[in-house]
Amino acid sequence: MKYKFITISALLIFVFLFSIQAQASGLSDLVNSELDTVQEGITGSTTAASLENIIINIVHTVLGFLGLIFVVLMIWSGYQWMTSGGNTTAIETAKKRIINAVIGLAIVLAAYSITEFLVIQVLNAVN
Numbered sequence: 001m002k003y004k005f006i007t008i009s010a011l012l013i014f015v016f017l018f019s020i021q022a023q024a025s026g027l028s029d030l031v032n033s034e035l036d037t038v039q040e041g042i043t044g045s046t047t048a049a050s051l052e053n054i055i056i057n058i059v060h061t062v063l064g065f066l067g068l069i070f071v072v073l074m075i076w077s078g079y080q081w082m083t084s085g086g087n088t089t090a091i092e093t094a095k096k097r098i099i100n101a102v103i104g105l106a107i108v109l110a111a112y113s114i115t116e117f118l119v120i121q122v123l124n125a126v127n
Helices: 002-043 048-082 088-126
Strands: none
Touching: 048 088
């Protein structure tokens, strides 16, 4: 039992650190795009494309974090279900958490689709 807990903990830490690295690279892209915006502002170029990149990078970073939360909830629920030992209360709790995580993921994906559509429409209206 202790070995399983250590293995699951190490896996979660690995996923968390990988996610942080991915988000850091997204933030690096965000900083670079903002530097490009400043440079374009100095040279007098339009910044609509840079604004689009900034918004998209922010949305992608938030979605990456929410995806990490989804994965953690699924692993936690699966672990609880597998180690329940036939306890119906623990199984029902794990099932409810899995269902809620999937519903949350669907809401996040719908929000992403709506946001992406609105950003494209607003930027097309500005241009």
